[in-house]
Amino acid sequence: MNNLTTAEKEHWDLVIQPKGGLFNLNLKEVWKYRDLMWLFVRRDFTAQYKQTILGPLWHLIQPVFTTLMFLIVFGKIANIPTDDIKPIFLFYMSGITIWNYFSGCLTATSSTFVTNAGIFGKVYFPRLVVPLSSVFSNMIKFGIQFLLLLMMMIFFSLKGFTMYISITWLIIPLLIVMMAAMGLGLGMIVSSLTTKYRDLNILVGFAIQLLMYATPIAYPLSYLQNKNYASWIAWNPLTPVVEAFRYALFGKGTFTINSLLYSALFIVITLIAGLLLFNKVEKTFMDTV
Amino acid sequence: MNIVIKIENLSKQYRLGTVGTGTISHDLNRFWHKVRGKEDPYLKIGEENNDSNKGSSEYIWALKDINFEVKQGEVLGIIGRNGAGKSTLLKILSRTTAPTIGSVKVKGRVASLLEVGTGFHPELSGRENIFLNGAILGMTKQEIKKRFDEIVDFAGVEKYIDTPVKRYSSGMYVRLAFGVAAHLEPEILIVDEVLAVGDAEFQKKALGKMKDVSTNEGRTVLFVSHNMAAIQNLCTRAMMLESGKLLFSGQVNDTITYYLKSAVQREHTALLERKDRIGNGAILFTGFELKNSLNEGVNFFQTGGDFMMNILFNNNVEVIKELKIALGINNYLGDRILHLSNEMTNHVFRNITGKQGIIKITLPKLPLKHGRYAITLFSTVDGNIADWIQDAFYIDVEHGDFYKNGISLSNDQGYFLLEHEFYLTTF
Numbered sequence: 001m002n003n004l005t006t007a008e009k010e011h012w013d014l015v016i017q018p019k020g021g022l023f024n025l026n027l028k029e030v031w032k033y034r035d036l037m038w039l040f041v042r043r044d045f046t047a048q049y050k051q052t053i054l055g056p057l058w059h060l061i062q063p064v065f066t067t068l069m070f071l072i073v074f075g076k077i078a079n080i081p082t083d084d085i086k087p088i089f090l091f092y093m094s095g096i097t098i099w100n101y102f103s104g105c106l107t108a109t110s111s112t113f114v115t116n117a118g119i120f121g122k123v124y125f126p127r128l129v130v131p132l133s134s135v136f137s138n139m140i141k142f143g144i145q146f147l148l149l150l151m152m153m154i155f156f157s158l159k160g161f162t163m164y165i166s167i168t169w170l171i172i173p174l175l176i177v178m179m180a181a182m183g184l185g186l187g188m189i190v191s192s193l194t195t196k197y198r199d200l201n202i203l204v205g206f207a208i209q210l211l212m213y214a215t216p217i218a219y220p221l222s223y224l225q226n227k228n229y230a231s232w233i234a235w236n237p238l239t240p241v242v243e244a245f246r247y248a249l250f251g252k253g254t255f256t257i258n259s260l261l262y263s264a265l266f267i268v269i270t271l272i273a274g275l276l277l278f279n280k281v282e283k284t285f286m287d288t289v
Numbered sequence: 290m291n292i293v294i295k296i297e298n299l300s301k302q303y304r305l306g307t308v309g310t311g312t313i314s315h316d317l318n319r320f321w322h323k324v325r326g327k328e329d330p331y332l333k334i335g336e337e338n339n340d341s342n343k344g345s346s347e348y349i350w351a352l353k354d355i356n357f358e359v360k361q362g363e364v365l366g367i368i369g370r371n372g373a374g375k376s377t378l379l380k381i382l383s384r385t386t387a388p389t390i391g392s393v394k395v396k397g398r399v400a401s402l403l404e405v406g407t408g409f410h411p412e413l414s415g416r417e418n419i420f421l422n423g424a425i426l427g428m429t430k431q432e433i434k435k436r437f438d439e440i441v442d443f444a445g446v447e448k449y450i451d452t453p454v455k456r457y458s459s460g461m462y463v464r465l466a467f468g469v470a471a472h473l474e475p476e477i478l479i480v481d482e483v484l485a486v487g488d489a490e491f492q493k494k495a496l497g498k499m500k501d502v503s504t505n506e507g508r509t510v511l512f513v514s515h516n517m518a519a520i521q522n523l524c525t526r527a528m529m530l531e532s533g534k535l536l537f538s539g540q541v542n543d544t545i546t547y548y549l550k551s552a553v554q555r556e557h558t559a560l561l562e563r564k565d566r567i568g569n570g571a572i573l574f575t576g577f578e579l580k581n582s583l584n585e586g587v588n589f590f591q592t593g594g595d596f597m598m599n600i601l602f603n604n605n606v607e608v609i610k611e612l613k614i615a616l617g618i619n620n621y622l623g624d625r626i627l628h629l630s631n632e633m634t635n636h637v638f639r640n641i642t643g644k645q646g647i648i649k650i651t652l653p654k655l656p657l658k659h660g661r662y663a664i665t666l667f668s669t670v671d672g673n674i675a676d677w678i679q680d681a682f683y684i685d686v687e688h689g690d691f692y693k694n695g696i697s698l699s700n701d702q703g704y705f706l707l708e709h710e711f712y713l714t715t716f
Contacts, residue, residue, distance in 0.1 A: 039421045
């Protein structure tokens with residue numbers, strides 16, 4: 001017994017035990033591995049376009065074509081109004097740009113454990129580095145698409161579109177962080193749950209598509225007024241973010257400070273739940289993945 | 290000296306079988322016990338991990354109650370058969386999975402090499418991969434930059450450093466990957482059989498680097514291998530795992546001897562019961578024993594070690610005037626690679642009257658490479674075939690340090706090892 005007590009007093013740099021504390025997130029360690037995070041971001045970005053001719057241009061082609069498709073289907077065929085944002089090309093493109101960021105983050109982080117099982121099984125590093133790097137590499141893609149959107153706005157302003165430049169632009173970074181946090185939080189929950197049961201992984205793909213239609217991407221929230229399912233769409237925590245994004249860019253959108261606060265609260269809770277679950281699973285997921 | 294690793298009551302339980310609907314009911318039950326503050330009901334059941342016990346339990350203990358300490362600067366070799374728990378131990382030490390019970394305490398920075406080239410991306414260049422792999426192994430960008438030239442030099446890939454690694458030859462790939470790993474500077478290095486890759490020259494380089502790391506720089510190394518030659522050459526202490534338990538720990542040679550002796554008795558059909566034999570039955574082979582040089586029973590031999598075998602037989606005639614015995618040794622492909630016979634060595638046995646006998650066969654410094662060999666027994670009594678059994682039994686040969694240099698010859702370099710000399714004349 002005596003030996004035990006003296007041993008207890010010794011200083012150990014690392015103690016490996018069956019379970020860590022629930023709230024022991026080890027963010028300090030994540031910071032130590034920040035170089036690795038940037039290297040993952042670089043890898044994601046450069047490796048994706050090796051041996052392609054158009055390279056990063058693909059980031060531009062995809063939103064442009066989606067926008068055109070939306071414009072034809074929702075704008076021309078279904079004739080859904082667009083909050084008087086003219087040209088409607090910009091209405092669709094703005095929605096698609098911010099939506100792509102959310103869905104990109106969610107898709108990438110939700111498969112963290114399964115796709116990285118090879119590396120995770122061989123080397124230890126704070127697992128959180130991987131989903132965080134996905135969020136950042138998607139942010140670069142978002143940056144490119146956002147630049148394209150701005151260029152389009154400038155292009156249309158030459159043809160009579162009046163640029164709406166105001167103080168509201170300042171909330172855009174906050175909205176981006178909210179989208180990232182939501183994608184990350186949900187993605188971490190899904191990736192933690194899928195280490196054992198893969199069912200959710202199958203669900204994620206089409207859940208994202210369904211969720212897009214439950215978010216005012218292809219239509220403005222104002223279009224739903226007086227419709228009985230409008231409140232369902234309004235309760236979607238992503239709705240205020242998208243509406244606020246359009247408001248910031250064009251001065252038109254339906255949201256209140258309260259609805260935005262509701263979104264923020266929802267997102268923070270999701271993110272914390274995601275972090276805790278992720279932290280709980282990361283130690284032993286190799287046994288079940 | 291300082292204790293840098295302390296392992297207490299370390300145990301790890303695995304669930305067998307596939308994940309399915311059965312898993313969720315166990316999970317729910319476990320959760321329900323936890324909610325009520327009770328112990329995990331599945332921790333009590335597991336069986337010890339033993340291939341022969343194909344038990345009823347769905348849970349097995351891959352490791353059970355492991356306790357040991359490692360001092361600073363020690364090079365500890367860990368040996369054991371497949372499934373003994375070596376890999377599980379390494380996984381826990383390198384934090385890729387957590388133990389079920391017990392703890393590991395460590396002083397200093399740990400780096401584990403369970404594989405070389407973890408995280409290498411085929412599309413990225415050698416340069417990009419050095420940085421990526423280094424960072425995965427825990428180096429900062431600065432540290433990698435400082436050692437970049439050394440790594441490239443060690444791997445010998447200067448010319449191709451900006452080429453995607455998917456265009457590398459497998460040798461270059463492995464050298465680059467090991468180069469990064471070898472230039473880590475952790476206080477404790479955990480190494481799985483990464484040395485089993487690459488050509489002989491590279492193995493020597495890798496072994497040399499590891500030796501350097503431990504002796505000159507005072508680092509602690511944990512080394513798991515099947516390669517007894519490497520263990521003998523590198524380690525200062527060794528321990529043996531069997532069925533998830535720590536069975537033996539001590540001097541390297543003692544542990545290896547223990548390992549060779551202790552393995553579970555191999556399965557074999559009793560020779561006497563074999564029906565597929567040819568001959569008049571004047572004598573019948575009844576069994577065999579494998580021995581080491583101290584006449585202790587063993588289960589396998591080591592390349593470069595002593596080979597001793599007893600063949601037991603029954604004599605069914607009054608007097609044997611002349612007994613010839615031959616052993617044919619086939620490799621795993623079924624090729625006859627060796628023929629041992631007492632006729633060739635001028636030791637034909639004569640005038641035998643005893644009802645039972647033992648034939649002892651010795652072969653100093655076994656030249657066979659590691660692998661499994663089939664032994665065919667053949668005998669003639671007074672010129673007639675008495676007993677002939679094809680593939681009567683198998684022997685296993687493990688890696689050994691034939692040339693006393695710690696290197697084992699790679700598999701595609703022939704079947705035998707022989708003493709030889711090289712001489713140089715210049716003019």
